[in-house]
Amino acid sequence: MLQNKFEMPLDLVIKSSKKLYSYLVIIFLLSLVSIFLTSLSISVKFLLVFILIALMIFAFKKQKLNKIVSIKLSSNDEWEIEINKQYFNVELHGECIVTHFLVWLNFTSCNSFGRKKIFHVLLLPDSMDKDLLRQLRVRLRFLKDRTEEESKENIFHHIRAGRP
Secondary structure, three states: OOOOOOOOOOOOOOOOHHHHHHHHHHHHHHHHHHHHHHOOOOOHHHHHHHHHHHHHHHHHHHHOOOOEEEEOOOOOOOEEEEOEEEEEEEEEEOOOOOOOOEEEEEEEEOOOOEEEEEEEEEEEEOOHHHHHHHHHHHHHHHHHHHHHHHHHHHHHHHHHHHHO
16 A cells, blocks of 8 residues: 555755844844944943853854754654754654744653753744645644544543543
C-alpha cells in the first residue's frame, strides 16, 4: 500500500530568516534613536547605548551558539532536533502557534539526569522550503486533531468508569 505524502518522515532544514534579522535591526535602530531623543544626561545616554549594544551582541551570539539546524519528524510522530551537531529526541510540548505567516513550536527533552530542557523554534516563511513548511503545518494540524480526539476518548472512559 502506498504511503500518503503526509505520513512519510519529514526532514526540515532550517535557514536563518532574513526577515527576522531585518526586524531586529529596525528595532535596534529605533531604540537607539529613541535614546538620543530623550532629555537624559549625556552620560546616561552613553550608558544606555552601551547596554543596548551589549544586549544585541549577547543575543546574536547566543542565537548562533544554540541554533536549531534541523527538525525531523518520523512517520510515527517522534521528533528529533539538531543543535550544534547534537541530536535530541524531543516531544512537542505546550501551546504551539501555527499560522500561514509563522510557526512557533515548543519542545521539551529529558536528559539522563531527569532534567527537562525546553527548546523554542520560530519558523517564518523564509526559514525553510515553502513546500516543507506547508507539510509541517498540515502535519501539526493532524496531530492537534488526533490529540483532541484521544483526550475526548480518555474523558469518556473516565466518565464510564465512574472516575472524575
